[in-house]
Amino acid sequence: MGAIRRTITGFFLLFVVVTIGALGFWYFEDLSVFEAVYMAVITITTVGYGDYYPHTPQGQLFTMVLILTGVGVVLYVLTGIIGLVLEGQLREALGITRVKRGVAKMKNHRIICGGGRTGSVIADDFREEGLEFVIIDNNAERVKELRKKEILVVEGDATSEETLKEAGVERASGLVSTLPDDADNLFLSITAKGLNPNLDIVSRAGSEKAAKMLYKTGVKKVVMIEEIGGRRLARSLTTPAVVDFIDFATKKGEASLESFKVQPGAKIANKKVKELRLKERIGASIVAILRDGRVISSVGPEDEILEGDTVVVMGKKERIEKLEDFF
Numbered sequence: 001m002g003a004i005r006r007t008i009t010g011f012f013l014l015f016v017v018v019t020i021g022a023l024g025f026w027y028f029e030d031l032s033v034f035e036a037v038y039m040a041v042i043t044i045t046t047v048g049y050g051d052y053y054p055h056t057p058q059g060q061l062f063t064m065v066l067i068l069t070g071v072g073v074v075l076y077v078l079t080g081i082i083g084l085v086l087e088g089q090l091r092e093a094l095g096i097t098r099v100k101r102g103v104a105k106m107k108n109h110r111i112i113c114g115g116g117r118t119g120s121v122i123a124d125d126f127r128e129e130g131l132e133f134v135i136i137d138n139n140a141e142r143v144k145e146l147r148k149k150e151i152l153v154v155e156g157d158a159t160s161e162e163t164l165k166e167a168g169v170e171r172a173s174g175l176v177s178t179l180p181d182d183a184d185n186l187f188l189s190i191t192a193k194g195l196n197p198n199l200d201i202v203s204r205a206g207s208e209k210a211a212k213m214l215y216k217t218g219v220k221k222v223v224m225i226e227e228i229g230g231r232r233l234a235r236s237l238t239t240p241a242v243v244d245f246i247d248f249a250t251k252k253g254e255a256s257l258e259s260f261k262v263q264p265g266a267k268i269a270n271k272k273v274k275e276l277r278l279k280e281r282i283g284a285s286i287v288a289i290l291r292d293g294r295v296i297s298s299v300g301p302e303d304e305i306l307e308g309d310t311v312v313v314m315g316k317k318e319r320i321e322k323l324e325d326f327f
Helices: 002-028 033-044 057-087 089-104 117-129 140-148 161-166 182-195 208-216 225-238 240-251 317-326
Strands: 110-113 133-137 153-155 174-177 200-204 221-223 256-261 285-291 294-296 310-315
Touching: 002 033, 002 057, 033 057, 110 117, 117 133, 133 140, 140 153, 161 182, 174 182, 182 200, 182 208, 208 221, 225 240
Parallel strands: 110 133, 110 174, 133 153, 174 200, 200 221
Antiparallel strands: 256 310, 285 294, 285 310
């Protein structure tokens, strides 16, 4: 950012010198405003006067001083511009500006902390879902690669309040922490909750101990990626058809699994599954109900849905979206 600041400062100084030069020529040489500005510009750039030149001793002395200071400022600006081109900071500055403008327009968006392999998978999933999101990452090379994909990325430390604010954490609805270190994930969750108490946070963890600590900070869900990966590998061997079906259905858009929280007064609350007739009316099926920390997986027509339940529904995405009014 040094070349950028140097160039901005140089242009400001150049404006000041031109202004002072124009006022001097206007005062000492009795020129019009336009002629005075013209004289100041061609003096500073050492182009030459042509028909114009200082007639008074005061004007000539002023011109000498203006040339010495003005040429120095012009060289300062030129070195700043060359620095921007050589260092590639012009592109960086434009990228940062684009990110700031993009994030400023966001509301109820998601923040992905960590743009590595896990973060990239999450980003791809969010893009497929059409969700607004921004990634925070402190790896310069990774940031460049993500920006090439036209993904909004804030470069910096995800555990920093300043960086989180730059990503719009105070307006965000959710945050995913994929940092490799448990301590960083813990500190991040504390910092983010302090800035936005209503923020839903999902975090990775490397151990049961870390998971318990994260839950205590108010994290909504903790995922132990290694454990899930191990289970998936096991099920790919024992029940490969089930795994293949879920992969095919979700990736190809044939089916989607969504969860809904049953709010007080919802149309679906305090009714039996058979009364809703979701299969016939919408083409979606209730596959599980989460209630008081337990899972009701064998959902039958006589099962009742209560306020506060979380209902897991399976069906085509466009049809599941119609269920939002029910909940």
